[in-house]
């Protein structure tokens with residue numbers, strides 16, 4: 020919708036020299052895969068293989084991969100929002116505490132406030148959804164408020180959210196009088212992981228749709244480039260990429276489908292429905308709903324980052340706040356938006372986290388701020404601003420969670436686990452700095 | 462310097478409405494009076510040069526016109542109408558485009574994203590149309606700087622001159638009527654400087670009004686119709702280039718006096 024009536028630009032050039040011949044490209048550069056992405060995937064694979072060896076093959080079982088996946092979701096969702104915060108040169112230390120407040124609001128809503136005020140009986144179909152809505156609203160508003168303090172009142176984000184860390188954890192305490200609230204609604208619990216999955220057939224259908232979408236996205240990007248006469252990757256490179264995407268998606272589905280529901284759980288399910296379980300019945304868990312939520316968040320956040328003005332402004336502001344301001348971007352309101360987005364994502368994480376625990380407890384989300392920031396940073400988000408990717412943050416969360424649960428499986432005691440994770444964080448940033456210096460740029 | 466003297470210095474025929482009139486503009490930063498009661502104007506198809514020492518207040522004055530700073534007092538008129546310019550967005554509405562001394566580019570974004578920053582081309586669905594933006598960028602860069610190839614790299618990977626051409630492209634791509642160029646050739650080599658000079662002449666021929674800031678007096682004598690000299694935030698004087706010598710201008714810059722108006 021740009022109203023760019025270009026000025027007739029005077030031609031100051033006499034000739035258009037032909038483009039110099041492109042130097043022979045390496046296999047990887049022809050694929051145009053981000054080296055950083057490759058490095059992170061490599062690190063992740065390495066972690067998996069090492070732990071698999073150390074645990075005699077217990078690390079890479081479908082069951083453990085399933086658990087790893089659902090343990091990662093909550094931090095990964097928040098990490099995608101933290102990317103925007105760090106890209107705009109801010110920080111949010113309050114996410115763990117805010118998660119507790121959002122979780123408390125949702126738990127109180129579905130167990131006390133709504134039943135008491137609207138007279139909805141426990142188990143009413145509307146309860147979980149109204150609770151989630153209230154939690155989302157609380158998270159978004161609190162996030163926006165903190166963003167306003169940062170953007171308009173120019174209090175450093177570090178201070179605002181450090182205060183928030185103390186405030187929201189204890190607001191949560193007051194909301195619940197310090198009690199554990201549960202059990203939460205059954206539908207609500209379905210977002211926690213193991214209590215809500217797509218099953219084998221549903222997962223395959225989802226996998227096929229996702230694979231088709233990925234292929235379409237790759238092809239339409241290619242078509243749009245070609246339409247403007249830009250150079251495109253060789254066909255074989257495109258085919259390789261499509262192949263990798265399809266194999267990765269369907270492989271992931273196959274893995275999760277390989278984790279079968281234990282027979283006694285199945286028997287209990289059948290018994291609950293008053294049925295006799297036929298001999299030899301098997302069922303797979305498939306993709307957990309919480310993972311679908313993460314995928315949806317990842318897609319939406321990636322689209323925002325890459326394809327919308329908002330995303331462009333977020334990165335421009337991070338790269339050069341003055342230039343952004345001079346280009347007419349309202350950087351103050353942008354700050355509010357960015358914090359509000361993270362607030363909403365924290366509330367979504369609160370759904371997943373409390374649903375996984377099946378109740379709200381006071382210490383929910385404790386230290387999550389550090390995990391979330393670490394995930395974003397390990398995923399290549401630069402604290403100097405302007406640089407970061409959504410997929411990187413999710414991979415960062417996955418790498419951290421693999422390290423942590425891998426060490427737990429090997430039997431490393433908790434203090435040493437933390438020492439290792441801390442070391443990895445610092446080392447990851449160092450590697451990133453060295454990498455950037457190599458490829459040039461900041 | 463008073464307004465009457467500025468008016469006297471303006472040789473334009475009476476009756477023609479100036480494109481831009483800056484009247485009695487003042488702004489202070491803390492204790493520093495960066496611009497102190499300065500009045501200058503600009504006509505369509507005219508290039509007005511701003512000269513003065515480092516810290517004289519040139520950039521600050523034009524940043525008021527471009528919406529980056531808010532003046533403490535004074536008035537801006539565009540085409541004779543009082544203009545309210547409180548933000549860069551306001552300035553763009555008056556078709557004012559600026560090449561800042563610091564270039565004001567987001568280093569982490571590529572040339573196209575910088576060129577369209579704040580004015581992205583969007584698709585029917587409201588998404589940024591990167592392919593279209595890149596195509597437009599290629600088109601304009603082919604004319605401004607045919608050697609420019611690094612379209613898909615962040616501008617931090619560009620040389621000073623290449624960055625400058627991105628900033629210039631951004632200013633001339635959109636429908637500018639008033640162009641502000643704050644030391645546009647500071648980072649450029651001889652060849653590129655000549656290209657910018659040609660560009661200025663052609664844009665002038667198209668009827669744009671241009672404020673040009675530079676420390677190169679000779680270049681200013683060649684490109685400008687009039688030059689205004691500032692010192693310590695005040696306007697020393699505005700003269701038509703054919704009425705003064707390079708030495709006159711230098712002495713205005715150094716002594717802060719106008720030899721044409723004030724007998725030595």
Ligand SMILES: Nc1ncnc2c1ncn2[C@@H]1O[C@H](COP(=O)(O)OP(=O)(O)OP(=O)(O)O)[C@@H](O)[C@H]1O
Pocket residue numbers: 490493494495513514515516517518519520521522562
């Ligand atoms: N944002 C600011 N805050 C405080 N002081 C400022 C600010 N901007 C400019 N100044 C002061 O105002 C005065 C004029 O600065 P300005 O940048 O306009 O000079 P200039 O004529 O453009 O100089 P140069 O030739 O070096 O670019 C200087 O004393 C400078 O220190």
Ligand SMILES: [Mg+2]
Pocket residue numbers: 519520521562643
């Ligand atoms: Mg200056």
